[in-house]
Amino acid sequence: MADLQYDVCIIGAGAAGAYLAKRLLHERPHFKVLIVDAGPSIPVGMDEVAFSCEQHGDTPYRAPQEGRFFGRGGTTSAWGASLVPYSRKDFDVEDALSTEWKSIVQDLDLSAVSTLKHLGFEGSDLLRQSFEVSEKIRRHPLNQINQIELQRNIYLPFTKKNFAWMLDELANVPGAQVMLDSVVTKLNLEDHTANSSKSVKSITIQTRSGDQNSITARVVLICQGAIETTRTLLEVAHQQGDDYFQWKGLVGNGLSDHISFPVANYDSDSTQKIAQVLAPSFVEGSITGTRMVPLSRDLPRSFAHVVFKQNGAAFTMAREMMYSIQSRKLPSIDVSTMGRSVIGLARFAKKRLLDGVLCIENGSTASLQYDFETPRSPLRRIELSEARDAYGKRKPSIHWSLSDIDLRSVLQRLGDVRRQFQHSLDVDCVDSLSGGEIALDNPYDVYHPCGTTPRGSRPSQGVLDEDLSVHQIANLWACSTAVLPSAGTANPTFSLLCLLEHRTIPSILRKLA
Ligand SMILES: Cc1cc2nc3c(=O)[nH]c(=O)nc-3n(C[C@H](O)[C@H](O)[C@H](O)COP(=O)(O)OP(=O)(O)OC[C@H]3O[C@@H](n4cnc5c(N)ncnc54)[C@H](O)[C@@H]3O)c2cc1C
Numbered sequence: 195m196a197d198l199q200y201d202v203c204i205i206g207a208g209a210a211g212a213y214l215a216k217r218l219l220h221e222r223p224h225f226k227v228l229i230v231d232a233g234p235s236i237p238v239g240m241d242e243v244a245f246s247c248e249q250h251g252d253t254p255y256r257a258p259q260e261g262r263f264f265g266r267g268g269t270t271s272a273w274g275a276s277l278v279p280y281s282r283k284d285f286d287v288e289d290a291l292s293t294e295w296k297s298i299v300q301d302l303d304l305s306a307v308s309t310l311k312h313l314g315f316e317g318s319d320l321l322r323q324s325f326e327v328s329e330k331i332r333r334h335p336l337n338q339i340n341q342i343e344l345q346r347n348i349y350l351p352f353t354k355k356n357f358a359w360m361l362d363e364l365a366n367v368p369g370a371q372v373m374l375d376s377v378v379t380k381l382n383l384e385d386h387t388a389n390s391s392k393s394v395k396s397i398t399i400q401t402r403s404g405d406q407n408s409i410t411a412r413v414v415l416i417c418q419g420a421i422e423t424t425r426t427l428l429e430v431a432h433q434q435g436d437d438y439f440q441w442k443g444l445v446g447n448g449l450s451d452h453i454s455f456p457v458a459n460y461d462s463d464s465t466q467k468i469a470q471v472l473a474p475s476f477v478e479g480s481i482t483g484t485r486m487v488p489l490s491r492d493l494p495r496s497f498a499h500v501v502f503k504q505n506g507a508a509f510t511m512a513r514e515m516m517y518s519i520q521s522r523k524l525p526s527i528d529v530s531t532m533g534r535s536v537i538g539l540a541r542f543a544k545k546r547l548l549d550g551v552l553c554i555e556n557g558s559t560a561s562l563q564y565d566f567e568t569p570r571s572p573l574r575r576i577e578l579s580e581a582r583d584a585y586g587k588r589k590p591s592i593h594w595s596l597s598d599i600d601l602r603s604v605l606q607r608l609g610d611v612r613r614q615f616q617h618s619l620d621v622d623c624v625d626s627l628s629g630g631e632i633a634l635d636n637p638y639d640v641y642h643p644c645g646t647t648p649r650g651s652r653p654s655q656g657v658l659d660e661d662l663s664v665h666q667i668a669n670l671w672a673c674s675t676a677v678l679p680s681a682g683t684a685n686p687t688f689s690l691l692c693l694l695e696h697r698t699i700p701s702i703l704r705k706l707a
Pocket of ligand 1: 205206207208209210211230231232233260261262263264265266267268269270272273274275276277376377378379417418419420422640641642673674675685686687688
């Protein structure tokens, strides 16, 4: 067993791990940083890295099986790359989480622009306006709907969608090392001499070929995605074998995600009308979209957006080309699609260059999609199973049920928002899906697990402190969307990166000073 020593060991090369590696080495180029990931260079699904989990409950939950990827770039190899911060709508909702949401939103206000810059956005207009909707939308009746606030989201450019680019940038940094196909199987703790806490003494890593290594690092950052991060902290608490960790009873509770429903479908004529206002637009080369956040205090936190279903040869070809570049495989495009796409591509170019918007081809359709968060409930949680996986580790046992939520009544109330949306755009839907028509027993979760490693100022109140450092373990941080109190009104990843930028990076640098 080799013995290797680092300043920082980052477990997980996904969004959080890659961002932290890039930023820490930018701030301190002399650091020795190891990034360990369970998966290969091109990320794969859970089964291919021999990870597994148990699932319990009366409602399907897809996030653990389908919503995470293992390897260089992690789940960003498959994500939508939509960036948007949480906002005051998250603490306007009157529930037990609003205080924590307020503190998070204050941090995001201070760090969103600098985080965008570190993600490679440079244009001054884009950074100044960042998440405000365009002047055109501000003047449209859509912006007068009193139950909705409009917000802009920004998409990462295609070449930066998979966060592996951040690791590529580190290729020539002498202190950076990436170790793939290597599963962290155990954090070994020792008593920390300076105070009464523990610290991570070493990390056990098992390679694909079965070899074991022991790593030591001055600080350890768990960046394994929400589910595996929660699992690792459950393992740490269990390993200790007593009630030493005051947060033991908190970790794993409060699993929250977005539930997603189409609530209206639009024909191709209505779709063209909607596209005149809401087609994704280009700002200084970056593509942006518009999202709607219902303001009602008695609704769960939610957001809505229009999904355009492009139905033309040009878009099919462009998408295939992009997927093939991203996955480094040959595109599967037939000659007739190529021929038909020439005129369409010219139309795309014209729209892009003259109007600054994405062309929604004739014949395309659209739907209005609602995503709302599941509230905290004992019905949704992560525990450790007694069963073991291929690495001899206890499997995560994921409990997910929606039986405490009256989905039909949520959708009926959201129906008012839909009617106002249609009125302001002067369109009708071909079907309005507000209850019976949609599969209430099989709602779609959106792969945004949150809530299971809460923050709190004391170890009895939260697993992590405000900087995402694990209470009672002096050199351990846990950086995943599990730190967010619930799924909230936005896709979670950008907000996580802002918290890392504003809270975690300064606290790690202080620790290593
Ligand atoms: C289809 C899809 C679309 C999405 N779209 C969006 C979107 O538009 N906007 C948004 O904000 N969010 C989106 N998300 C969610 C987003 O992808 C995640 O929030 C984000 O990728 C999480 O980043 P992470 O670094 O925490 O975890 P991950 O990216 O999952 O990375 C975790 C890494 O840790 C590694 N790992 C785990 N356990 C171990 C171990 N024991 N040892 C070593 N390595 C380990 C894994 O191999 C993995 O590479 C989407 C998700 C999906 C699936």
